[in-house]
């Protein structure tokens with residue numbers, strides 16, 4: 035146990051965590067030259083394609099140092115704010131953290147928020163100044179920022195380049211010297227905290243856990259404390275690049291367990307595993323519940339796939355503890371699920387993973403935050419689906435969620451950012467100069483204005499020199515209205531949105547225009563109308579296809595027809611038939627694209 039070190043790498047997005055993890059893995063010769071590739075731990079296709087880490091990844095490394103053999107359990111974590119729940123669970127399995135800061139960018143919003151997460155768990159922080167090879171690196175200035183932020187000595191900061199392999203040996207030495215060995219009772223009752231899990235169609239569910247006390251051997255009878263269910267530890271082991279079976283996992287270590295569990299509901303991330311012959315008196319304190327920020331419905335394109343979708347959601351949830359969902363019905367779309375996400379990127383990733391990993395074709399409906407609605411009968415409703423919003427004459431008041439936002443930027447962009455935040459109904463609370471050129475702006479803003487396209491616009495107006503972090507603050511009264519959309523006179527509940535009254539007219543008009551572009555033309559005219567309560571506020575028309583176009587499509591042009599048929603075979607399109615109108619996925623997201 036004295037020779038184990040558990041640590042994670044935390045940083046703002048793109049500051050070089052995954053690259054640093056590669057170098058540590060190389061230096062400790064954890065994988066062979068042949069197996070080595072860039073961003074080794076980002077093993078999901080989606081992560082590689084997008085160049086971002088979505089999941090935390092654990093890997094065990096052996097390291098011989100000063101004549102002793104050490105076991106280093108490393109967890110690489112995502113940087114994007116939508117995946118911070120992954121970071122917080124990883125932190126709970128560690129005693130130390132490498133805080134990576136890009137020497138050319140300096141401290142950014144998630145540097146600070148992830149640092150606070152780590153400090154909240156009393157982790158030993160090792161500051162790493164990365165990318166010192168870049169011509170634009172500002173080692174002196176950024177070191178000052180780090181010293182200011184964590185109150186360390188300048189000499190504590192390790193200068194490194196993950197790309198060029200500079201400073202790697204020093205980092206490993208600091209991991210051994212500075213991070214404390216895990217504590218715990220090697221002879222105590224067994225307690226293992228599940229911090230991740232994954233569904234494997236051949237072997238059932240694999241859980242990943244950190245041992246706090248005692249030990250577990252292959253074949254032991256174990257109990258999951260939250261569900262009370264008992265299993266045999268058919269296989270246990272450690273996470274090298276592949277899983278490596280072991281006979282025993284001891285206090286302080288990280289390992290995996292396979293026990294033939296087939297149904298996702300039996301496993302809960304945050305649960306404690308104990309041994310039937312060394313039963314723990316109580317479970318380890320699990321994780322804080324996730325607080326979803328955005329809600330949307332997910333519906334199968336093919337209505338007969340509802341049950342399949344439920345199974346896919348259960349399996350995905352094993353590997354994505356931040357995803358929450360419950361069944362819902364929509365008049366337009368039938369049976370589906372209301373899901374809670376940590377942000378728009380999270381929502382996008384869930385949709386992609388359902389399609390790639392579980393072969394589902396799904397439609398995601400208009401996203402919304404959750405409102406507190408008091409009815410005239412004094413009932414309090416939590417409304418996250420516009421379709422659940424009571425009629426205006428039954429509403430006494432509506433409260434909307436607010437967040438505290440921190441934006442770090444260069445002083446030259448302050449004016450433009452202030453304007454953007456004010457447009458989004460933000461209230462400036464404070465501004466602090468971090469250096470002569472860098473400033474932190476603190477705003478209170480309605481969550482609904484931030485979760486959608488705010489981040490993209492912030493990046494555009496600051497040319498990438500602004501980073502954003504936010505925390506949930508609470509509810510405040512807001513003058514919100516439901517904007518209904520009707521197609522050929524039929525209300526389509528899955529297209530409605532809840533918006534601020536001041537913006538409702540403008541939005542209704544632009545939403546109709548956008549929908550006119552997005553709805554495919556059909557053989558008949560489609561009337562698109564926006565309404566607030568009974569009042570129609572905008573109208574657009576999608577013209578019917580002309581006869582000769584139809585002839586081309588469906589008549590003589592055989593090659594075109596064949597192409598069409600091939601396209602249809604390739605996969606179901608993300609499109610849903612509502613009444614006699616086909617609505618493509620983009621139409622459900624149109625509300626997000628209204629502001630240029």
Ligand SMILES: Nc1nc2c(ncn2[C@@H]2O[C@H](COP(=O)(O)OP(=O)(O)OP(=O)(O)O)[C@@H](O)[C@H]2O)c(=O)[nH]1
Nearest residue numbers: 047048049050051052053086087113165195196197
């Ligand atoms: N010049 C230089 N580039 C680096 C260095 N370390 C990382 N990079 C580059 O920086 C970019 C981001 O690196 P990643 O390792 O993917 O960053 P990350 O922090 O893991 O990103 P997320 O996981 O998405 O938060 C990549 O293009 C890397 O090649 C370095 O030391 N020097």
